[in-house]
Amino acid sequence: MNTLWVVIFGTIVIYLAYNFYAKRIDREVIQADPKRATPARMYTDGVDFMPASRNVLYGYHFKSIAAAGPIVGVITGVNLWGWSPSILWLLIGVSFIGWASDYSAIMVAVRNEGNSLSAIAHRLISPRTRTILFLFIFFYLLLIAGAFVGILAPTLGARPDVPFGIFVLALMGLLAGQMLYKMKVDLVVVTLVVVVATILAMALGPLGVNLAKAPVDWSQGPISGAIVAINKSVDTAGPLYTVVDPTNADPRIPAPGADGKRPTTATYDAATGAIKVLPSYLLWAVFLLVFSYLGANLPIWRFAQPVNYIGFWITGLVIILSALGAVLAPFLNPAVAAFKAAAFKGFLPAQPTGAFQPLWPMLFVTIACGAISGWHALFGSVGTARQLEYETDGLPVGGGAMFSENALGLLSLTAVSISGGAGGVAFASGVGRLLNVGTFGALPVGYGTALGFGAFVVIVLTVTQLIFRLMRVTLGEWLGEAWGGFKNQHVATVVSMIAATLLLLSGTWVYLWQLFGASNQLMAALSLLIVTVWLASTKRNPAFAGIPMLFMYVTTMAATLVTAYNLYVTILLRPSLSAISVWGAWAMIIVAILLFATALVIGLDGWQAYVRYRSAPPRAAPAPARARG
Amino acid sequence: MSARLSGILTVLREFAFGMTGYEFTRHAAELRASLETLFMVNTVGDMIGLPVIPPYYALRLMPYLVPQIATWRRRVLREREITEDHDLDLHGI
Numbered sequence: 001m002n003t004l005w006v007v008i009f010g011t012i013v014i015y016l017a018y019n020f021y022a023k024r025i026d027r028e029v030i031q032a033d034p035k036r037a038t039p040a041r042m043y044t045d046g047v048d049f050m051p052a053s054r055n056v057l058y059g060y061h062f063k064s065i066a067a068a069g070p071i072v073g074v075i076t077g078v079n080l081w082g083w084s085p086s087i088l089w090l091l092i093g094v095s096f097i098g099w100a101s102d103y104s105a106i107m108v109a110v111r112n113e114g115n116s117l118s119a120i121a122h123r124l125i126s127p128r129t130r131t132i133l134f135l136f137i138f139f140y141l142l143l144i145a146g147a148f149v150g151i152l153a154p155t156l157g158a159r160p161d162v163p164f165g166i167f168v169l170a171l172m173g174l175l176a177g178q179m180l181y182k183m184k185v186d187l188v189v190v191t192l193v194v195v196v197a198t199i200l201a202m203a204l205g206p207l208g209v210n211l212a213k214a215p216v217d218w219s220q221g222p223i224s225g226a227i228v229a230i231n232k233s234v235d236t237a238g239p240l241y242t243v244v245d246p247t248n249a250d251p252r253i254p255a256p257g258a259d260g261k262r263p264t265t266a267t268y269d270a271a272t273g274a275i276k277v278l279p280s281y282l283l284w285a286v287f288l289l290v291f292s293y294l295g296a297n298l299p300i301w302r303f304a305q306p307v308n309y310i311g312f313w314i315t316g317l318v319i320i321l322s323a324l325g326a327v328l329a330p331f332l333n334p335a336v337a338a339f340k341a342a343a344f345k346g347f348l349p350a351q352p353t354g355a356f357q358p359l360w361p362m363l364f365v366t367i368a369c370g371a372i373s374g375w376h377a378l379f380g381s382v383g384t385a386r387q388l389e390y391e392t393d394g395l396p397v398g399g400g401a402m403f404s405e406n407a408l409g410l411l412s413l414t415a416v417s418i419s420g421g422a423g424g425v426a427f428a429s430g431v432g433r434l435l436n437v438g439t440f441g442a443l444p445v446g447y448g449t450a451l452g453f454g455a456f457v458v459i460v461l462t463v464t465q466l467i468f469r470l471m472r473v474t475l476g477e478w479l480g481e482a483w484g485g486f487k488n489q490h491v492a493t494v495v496s497m498i499a500a501t502l503l504l505l506s507g508t509w510v511y512l513w514q515l516f517g518a519s520n521q522l523m524a525a526l527s528l529l530i531v532t533v534w535l536a537s538t539k540r541n542p543a544f545a546g547i548p549m550l551f552m553y554v555t556t557m558a559a560t561l562v563t564a565y566n567l568y569v570t571i572l573l574r575p576s577l578s579a580i581s582v583w584g585a586w587a588m589i590i591v592a593i594l595l596f597a598t599a600l601v602i603g604l605d606g607w608q609a610y611v612r613y614r615s616a617p618p619r620a621a622p623a624p625a626r627a628r629g
Numbered sequence: 630m631s632a633r634l635s636g637i638l639t640v641l642r643e644f645a646f647g648m649t650g651y652e653f654t655r656h657a658a659e660l661r662a663s664l665e666t667l668f669m670v671n672t673v674g675d676m677i678g679l680p681v682i683p684p685y686y687a688l689r690l691m692p693y694l695v696p697q698i699a700t701w702r703r704r705v706l707r708e709r710e711i712t713e714d715h716d717l718d719l720h721g722i
Contacts, residue, residue: 045700047662048713052651055640059647116710180653187650301656312648382713 002337004330010410014403017095032391039114049386054393061384062401065376068460069369070409077367082344083417093371094406097548103398104531105377109385117381126605132598141471143516146503148464154251156284160218160227161205168201173307195313202454211446231280239276241578243507246355246570250509255421295465296493311462318455325438336433340420355566361558365517370409374523428452471496506584518559525552529606537613564592
């Protein structure tokens with residue numbers, strides 16, 4: 001297997017799925033009609049409801065849905081089960097489930113006057129479905145915040161060349177906000193200044209270090225050396241406590257060497273499997289939390305939006321050049337193009353500590369975004385659906401953006417598979433090699449890898465700040481009535497960060513990620529359930545949404561049970577583990593049980609609504625409103 | 630051929646705008662709408678049940694406000710959820 005085959009398979013599958021399946025559903029089931037007035041045209045208000053060109057919307061929707069999810073999930077999936085089941089799930093998932101979820105969520109909102117999915121669920125299924133959806137959102141945010149900080153903190157600790165670029169990114173974000181909104185500088189000029197400055201800062205990180213020598217001596221460089229000195233000075237006290245990751249997926253655990261054994265490092269004891277929680281780990285976690293605090297509390301134009309904009313350019317450039325490298329590698333450098341990761345590790349890969357990681361259902365929640373994501377449906381229904389000028393734009397925008405995100409997932413899979421390692425290291429290393437090929441050797445592999453690490457941190461961190469922003473809004477909205485303190489944005493942010501940090505410190509990163517995946521996929525199942533009930537209520541064939549909904553529903557229910565079982569067997573039954581691991585495990589088990597129970601309620605309500613609409617006599621459809629002009 | 634090329638360039642330009650500047654355009658529209666809403670509530674708030682200034686002054690300003698009244702009422706009276714008010718926060722997760 002090599003990178004070219006991924007490009008060929010991906011192109012063929014996406015072409016067939018879009019042209020022969022998605023278009024048929026759009027034409028025969030949804031019956032998109034360019035003459036029917038969309039909410040954007042009926043309720044134009046210049047802000048939320050505003051018709052836009054489908055090309056603009058496609059770019060906007062794609063940028064809004066494609067971020068860290070398809071990268072981190074694929075990295076973990078390849079590590080646990082191998083690249084072949086991961087690529088199969090990515091391609092089959094997006095062809096039959098992913099595009100259908102994104103597209104149909106947009107169309108159901110378009111046909112329901114631009115109402116959000118939760119409002120439609122409230123009307124079509126039951127009032128409590130709306131409440132449950134918000135519950136999902138809260139746990140989703142909590143879990144993903146812990147998982148993202150958990151993967152970034154060790155990366156910053158292990159790569160002293162990266163933090164400087166992130167620091168400059170924050171400064172440039174502030175500058176970009178000021179230039180754009182206060183000084184009214186042209187966007188092109190702002191982009192040139194801040195993006196070039198940030199890339200230069202990222203390039204300065206490894207300056208003076210011999211990247212070709214292994215292991216790299218980071219203390220050689222003026223900038224990376226300073227970061228190394230900071231790490232050493234805070235780590236003199238030794239580890240604070242130890243945790244154990246039963247699945248060996250924690251980012252602090254090194255990949256096995258040529259002999260198949262994992263080496264002992266500063267943070268990992270190969271003999272006992274213990275992960276040492278060093279003060280520098282906490283230091284970088286706090287650094288990330290401070291960054292996110294700014295993003296969560298400053299006005300959105302002041303920090304979060306411009307930072308994400310800069311991050312988009314950096315990751316976009318890296319992705320485009322890497323994709324070019326993936327296409328060219330089989331011709332220019334076949335050794336780079338060959339996959340080195342295991343193709344298949346079995347349906348039930350053995351875990352050293354008794355953790356249970358069966359391919360079904362766990363792969364399907366570990367790789368969430370890229371194949372299917374409930375978050376896309378949520379965003380599509382409140383954002384994109386209100387800007388569609390014509391109904392027939394729904395498929396190229398919603399479906400097209402999802403297929404494009406799938407391509408990002410495939411690129412991530414390619415990068416991880418050609419490096420053969422595990423975690424963010426494998427992704428960055430693979431990106432480094434692809435960048436080397438994509439730039440025709442102009443960018444050395446060492447610098448390409450450094451850029452890969454930088455881009456990885458940027459893409460995850462820009463999302464993390466938005467997560468905390470939404471968490472503090474959600475907390476204030478829900479619990480503000482119970483205690484007024486939650487309405488204070490700083491209190492709500494700090495409480496959100498403490499909750500996420502406690503989960504992060506418990507040390508079982510992969511369970512956090514898998515529970516996040518389960519909550520995300522449950523949201524996707526819920527959105528497909530809403531679409532199924534809506535199709536039933538309008539007497540149309542709901543199979544294209546109903547069958548994927550059933551699969552995702554059963555899969556995610558099983559996955560939450562498996563994760564709860566894993567937490568019990570591998571953490572709670574080991575009395576030698578630290579108290580924080582035990583408390584973290586209990587917290588995650590409670591979240592898993594809550595997700596399971598709420599999903600049961602949703603399933604019951606959905607089934608009752610489905611039966612009610614199917615047995616109801618057909619109503620005469622009102623004449624569709626026609627667009628003017 | 631040139632028309633086809635021009636069409637492709639237009640698509641690419643619009644796609645690039647969608648990925649870059651469109652977000653700022655939308656946010657600018659939201660900021661402007663927030664300011665306009667404040668002004669409208671002050672002047673013709675009685676239309677949505679919030680009489681703030683005496684109707685005499687509202688009527689004096691009415692000719693300038695009429696073009697915006699329909700969209701303003703629709704915007705401020707629509708039921709919203711937190712995901713709508715913070716839709717940028719949903720990006721890219």
